[in-house]
Amino acid sequence: MNTAVFGTGMVGQTIAAKLAALGHRVAVGTRDVAATLARAGSPDAWNPAFADWQRQHPDVKLATYAEAAASGEIIFNATNGAGTLPALEMAGAGNLNGKILIDISNPLDFSKGMPPSLTVCNTDSLGEQIQRAFPDVRVVKTLNTVTASLMVNPRQLADGDHHIFVSGNDAAAKAQATAILKDWFGWREVIDLGDITTARGVEMYLPLWLRLWGFTQSPNFNVKIVR
Amino acid sequence: MNTAVFGTGMVGQTIAAKLAALGHRVAVGTRDVAATLARAGSPDAWNPAFADWQRQHPDVKLATYAEAAASGEIIFNATNGAGTLPALEMAGAGNLNGKILIDISNPLDFSKGMPPSLTVCNTDSLGEQIQRAFPDVRVVKTLNTVTASLMVNPRQLADGDHHIFVSGNDAAAKAQATAILKDWFGWREVIDLGDITTARGVEMYLPLWLRLWGFTQSPNFNVKIVR
Numbered sequence: 001m002n003t004a005v006f007g008t009g010m011v012g013q014t015i016a017a018k019l020a021a022l023g024h025r026v027a028v029g030t031r032d033v034a035a036t037l038a039r040a041g042s043p044d045a046w047n048p049a050f051a052d053w054q055r056q057h058p059d060v061k062l063a064t065y066a067e068a069a070a071s072g073e074i075i076f077n078a079t080n081g082a083g084t085l086p087a088l089e090m091a092g093a094g095n096l097n098g099k100i101l102i103d104i105s106n107p108l109d110f111s112k113g114m115p116p117s118l119t120v121c122n123t124d125s126l127g128e129q130i131q132r133a134f135p136d137v138r139v140v141k142t143l144n145t146v147t148a149s150l151m152v153n154p155r156q157l158a159d160g161d162h163h164i165f166v167s168g169n170d171a172a173a174k175a176q177a178t179a180i181l182k183d184w185f186g187w188r189e190v191i192d193l194g195d196i197t198t199a200r201g202v203e204m205y206l207p208l209w210l211r212l213w214g215f216t217q218s219p220n221f222n223v224k225i226v227r
Numbered sequence: 228m229n230t231a232v233f234g235t236g237m238v239g240q241t242i243a244a245k246l247a248a249l250g251h252r253v254a255v256g257t258r259d260v261a262a263t264l265a266r267a268g269s270p271d272a273w274n275p276a277f278a279d280w281q282r283q284h285p286d287v288k289l290a291t292y293a294e295a296a297a298s299g300e301i302i303f304n305a306t307n308g309a310g311t312l313p314a315l316e317m318a319g320a321g322n323l324n325g326k327i328l329i330d331i332s333n334p335l336d337f338s339k340g341m342p343p344s345l346t347v348c349n350t351d352s353l354g355e356q357i358q359r360a361f362p363d364v365r366v367v368k369t370l371n372t373v374t375a376s377l378m379v380n381p382r383q384l385a386d387g388d389h390h391i392f393v394s395g396n397d398a399a400a401k402a403q404a405t406a407i408l409k410d411w412f413g414w415r416e417v418i419d420l421g422d423i424t425t426a427r428g429v430e431m432y433l434p435l436w437l438r439l440w441g442f443t444q445s446p447n448f449n450v451k452i453v454r
Binding site: 112117118121122123157158161162165191192193194198200201202204205207208209210211212214215216218220221222223224225226227 | 339344345348349350384385388389392418419420421425427428429431432434435436437438439441442443445447448449450451452453454
């Protein structure tokens with residue numbers, strides 16, 4: 001399948017590498033291709049500069065958001081929360097409409113120090129903001145509750161005996177996203193929380209997730225819903 | 228031990244019954260004793276009127292918040308979020324200072340319809356509001372992430388193979404609360420998230436919890452941190 005991944009940081013690199021390894025065509029979208037390739041570090045600093053990473057993943061194409069969106073049949077949004085709506089604007093509704101947008105972003109606000117707070121929460125969410133701004137895009141919020149390496153390899157932890165969630169208004173889009181999560185990435189059980197307003201719950205889980213990271217001393221954990 | 232439980236609803240009844248069954252002296256605090264006993268239903272409507280419940284638990288005393296706080300060596304706050312600070316004001320700092328307050332409340336706002344939003348979140352929490360208003364009370368936030376029956380009987384679900392959290396500024400108070408959770412209530416592992424600001428995380432988990440309730444069709448679930 002022709003896929004697009006928005007974002008060149010750790011999450012974008014991880015998703016793009018997995019998609020390429022599965023044999024899909026992958027275009028990674030960025031604001032400014034030349035600037036991304038010239039950048040010495042990555043946006044989140046704890047993974048390789050994109051140019052170094054791309055040398056190890058020569059099949060992955062780097063493109064503008066608009067080019068990547070135009071070529072992708074499905075789009076993974078792995079931009080940071082503050083950059084998500086600008087990235088989608090640059091991609092253009094015409095290149096996105098009718099397609100599934102797997103939204104992995106978190107609306108983290110680092111401006112007030114650590115740990116980050118959220119730029120939107122409680123009565124709204126970034127997932128809903130995206131859906132309102134792009135009503136003809138089939139937004140599915142998922143994967144934002146786990147660290148990048150677990151997103152595409154959940155079986156590395158307790159043989160996958162833990163959970164991931166989907167939120168969205170389009171039942172067929174959620175079913176396709178669920179199939180991708182299971183068949184491509186290896187998730188054993190995907191919990192459908194409901195419509196896109198349920199993105200509030202998974203985004204508001206981040207403050208607990210950040211503290212659990214402090215407790216476990218590793219981001220390589222996840223929740224299992226015991227019932 | 229002499230214990231106090233603030234709140235006459237499902238959570239207050241459940242905690243009070245457990246404490247009494249363990250042989251502790253229990254005073255349940257309420258705003259107006261006569262009004263509580265005269266009330267036909269309970270505040271949350273899905274459990275017995277307090278007067279009916281008390282006939283089955285004759286050892287549990289009903290008292291004003293101030294009387295209950297004065298008699299209790301430890302206080303469990305099971306009021307609803309909107310009623311928490313007013314209840315503590317009525318109890319009086321003089322009756323609370325130096326004591327451990329196990330805060331189980333959630334700052335749920337039902338005024339905007341279902342599901343509820345939160346009255347405070349993101350950069351503050353009800354746990355912090357309580358600690359700021361009563362700086363000499365030893366606030367420990369816990370148990371707000373599970374349904375009442377699980378709070379005091381976690382082994383009923385997967386033999387207790389799931390987690391509960393504590394947040395608070397006072398390490399000794401958290402240690403005592405953790406001992407209560409384990410030795411009195413049966414929790415197998417209690418995760419210390421950090422200081423009282425980590426109450427934001429467990430309170431902001433509620434929107435996800437409410438949607439998980441919708442998914443599981445029962446409130447009798449909890450999270451296990453898989454690591």
